[in-house]
Amino acid sequence: MALKKRVRGDSQAAVFQAAAHEFAERGFEAARVDRIAARARVNKAMLYYHYRSKHALYTEVLRDMVRTISARGRAIADGAAAADVKLDDWVAAIVEEAAARPWFPPIMLRELASGASHIDDETFAMINGVYLGFRDVMAQGQRDGTFGDADPVLTYFTILPSILIFFARQRVISQRRGMQGLAAAAPRNTGEFIRHVQMTARATLRRDR
Amino acid sequence: MALKKRVRGDSQAAVFQAAAHEFAERGFEAARVDRIAARARVNKAMLYYHYRSKHALYTEVLRDMVRTISARGRAIADGAAAADVKLDDWVAAIVEEAAARPWFPPIMLRELASGASHIDDETFAMINGVYLGFRDVMAQGQRDGTFGDADPVLTYFTILPSILIFFARQRVISQRRGMQGLAAAAPRNTGEFIRHVQMTARATLRRDR
DNA sequence: GTCTATAAATAGATAGAC
DNA sequence: GTCTATCTATTTATAGAC
Numbered sequence: 001m002a003l004k005k006r007v008r009g010d011s012q013a014a015v016f017q018a019a020a021h022e023f024a025e026r027g028f029e030a031a032r033v034d035r036i037a038a039r040a041r042v043n044k045a046m047l048y049y050h051y052r053s054k055h056a057l058y059t060e061v062l063r064d065m066v067r068t069i070s071a072r073g074r075a076i077a078d079g080a081a082a083a084d085v086k087l088d089d090w091v092a093a094i095v096e097e098a099a100a101r102p103w104f105p106p107i108m109l110r111e112l113a114s115g116a117s118h119i120d121d122e123t124f125a126m127i128n129g130v131y132l133g134f135r136d137v138m139a140q141g142q143r144d145g146t147f148g149d150a151d152p153v154l155t156y157f158t159i160l161p162s163i164l165i166f167f168a169r170q171r172v173i174s175q176r177r178g179m180q181g182l183a184a185a186a187p188r189n190t191g192e193f194i195r196h197v198q199m200t201a202r203a204t205l206r207r208d209r
Numbered sequence: 210m211a212l213k214k215r216v217r218g219d220s221q222a223a224v225f226q227a228a229a230h231e232f233a234e235r236g237f238e239a240a241r242v243d244r245i246a247a248r249a250r251v252n253k254a255m256l257y258y259h260y261r262s263k264h265a266l267y268t269e270v271l272r273d274m275v276r277t278i279s280a281r282g283r284a285i286a287d288g289a290a291a292a293d294v295k296l297d298d299w300v301a302a303i304v305e306e307a308a309a310r311p312w313f314p315p316i317m318l319r320e321l322a323s324g325a326s327h328i329d330d331e332t333f334a335m336i337n338g339v340y341l342g343f344r345d346v347m348a349q350g351q352r353d354g355t356f357g358d359a360d361p362v363l364t365y366f367t368i369l370p371s372i373l374i375f376f377a378r379q380r381v382i383s384q385r386r387g388m389q390g391l392a393a394a395a396p397r398n399t400g401e402f403i404r405h406v407q408m409t410a411r412a413t414l415r416r417d418r
Numbered sequence: 419g420t421c422t423a424t425a426a427a428t429a430g431a432t433a434g435a436c
Numbered sequence: 437g438t439c440t441a442t443c444t445a446t447t448t449a450t451a452g453a454c
Contacts, residue, residue: 011419011420025323025324026238026323027236027238027239027319027322027323028239029235029236029238029239030236030237030238030239030323032446032447032448033447033448033449034446034447034448042420042421043420043421043422044421044448044449045420045421045422045449045450045451046419046420046421048448048449048450049419049420053448053449054448054449105322106322106323107322109318109319109321109322110236110318110319110322110323112318112374112377112378113236113314113315113316113318113319113322113377114234114235114236114239114315114319115234115377115384116384116385117384124385124392127391128390128391128392131390131391132390135390150405151405153391154375154402154405156391157371157374157375157378158367158371158405158406158409160374161370161371161373161374162366162367162370162371164370165321165366165369165370166363166366168321168322168324169321169366175324175325175326176325176333181337181340181341181344182336182337182340182362182365183333183337193363196359196360196363196367197367199413200367200409200412200413203409203412203413203415204408204409204412204413206412220437220438241428241429241430242429242430242431243428243429243430251438251439252438252439252440253430253431253439254431254432254433254438254439254440255437255438255439257430257431257432258437258438262430262431263430263431
């Protein structure tokens with residue numbers, strides 16, 4: 001059997017994958033249903049057979065990523081470890097999930113930019129859950145004196161965006177060769193990046209400032 | 210004279226302002242030329258009289274903000290101050306410019322998400338200049354031993370995104386009342402936020418880790 | 419489940435009067 | 437400089453055969 005040959009009935013998964021990439025590259029508005037269908041190598045009518053609308057498909061892509069990430073974050077926050085260990089774990093978990101779903105960072109960045117305008121309340125509640133996990137870890141560390149008294153929202157929005165942009169940025173780089181500075185910077189590996197963010201997070205939360 | 214009455218010949222500035230807000234709220238693709246014209250209270254034909262195309266108008270908005278910011282960053286980097294003072298100044302300058310142009314953060318976030326796909330080379334070079342200013346400040350501090358040896362690109366992408374998202378986020382908040390956590394967080398004032406970012410930047414760059 | 423053909427709406431852009 | 441009216445292309449979505 002050929003490598004890319006799909007088995008019958010797999011067309012839904014193919015559409016999902018194609019949509020995730022299209023939405024990530026272009027954003028909801030610029031994404032084209034025709035292009036999604038073509039990437040999935042199905043007909044456009046097939047796409048509408050599986051999904052009610054372009055927006056319903058987008059919501060599926062959103063929920064798939066948010067569900068997993070918020071669950072992992074919740075598990076870490078509810079665990080028995082010390083606050084600083086949980087913080088490292090939380091950072092590593094987010095970075096790993098972002099690395100596993102390349103479409104996640106660009107999509108989240110655009111939603112942040114547009115005031116979450118394509119996100120329904122239920123999905124938004126899941127996204128909120130990601131923050132709540134972080135907040136709980138931070139609160140634990142502040143109660144037991146491990147962390148200083150930084151604001152949780154400001155701190156969250158210091159750590160998370162840098163993760164999102166680290167991954168989103170790699171496409172800029174590949175598209176702007178020959179440019180010194182920003183675009184010429186070599187891509188870093190995930191492990192090195194996890195350590196960088198963990199270090200930043202610890203530095204920001206350190207008690208003795 | 211009525212408060213909003215425009216003098217003859219001001220239509221270009223009105224279009225520019227309307228476009229900046231429309232692009233910030235919706236992004237390039239979702240922005241509608243009709244809506245820009247309506248916001249500017251001119252006819253669509255008037256818009257095309259001043260600007261060659263939707264994309265040309267977008268580029269003008271981009272350059273207006275990037276020119277100013279990169280010039281301020283350059284001036285700070287080329288100054289005579291110590292590296293840690295320059296770092297604080299650089300952070301304050303970026304935050305102030307972002308506060309003065311509310312359309313800047315959302316637009317930059319989207320471009321970061323889409324691999325700068327709507328940005329021409331000349332404009333991209335200006336954006337690169339913002340980074341180069343930061344890099345020079347960091348290099349100065351590393352040469353004289355004030356800063357540790359963190360990577361400039363990673364550090365830049367730890368600091369800048371948090372600024373962009375701080376401002377972009379305020380719209381999410383205003384649109385999701387009644388939601389606990391993320392969206393329920395009270396908006397912070399600019400001064401408090403500048404100090405938070407300066408503190409984060411100093412913590413990240415501190416020599417003794 | 420899968421496809422071809424097409425409907426219906428809307429977008430960016432321009433012609434041409436004033 | 438300013439406006440009305442319109443052209444052309446494109447887009448999401450569906451009807452209906454297989």
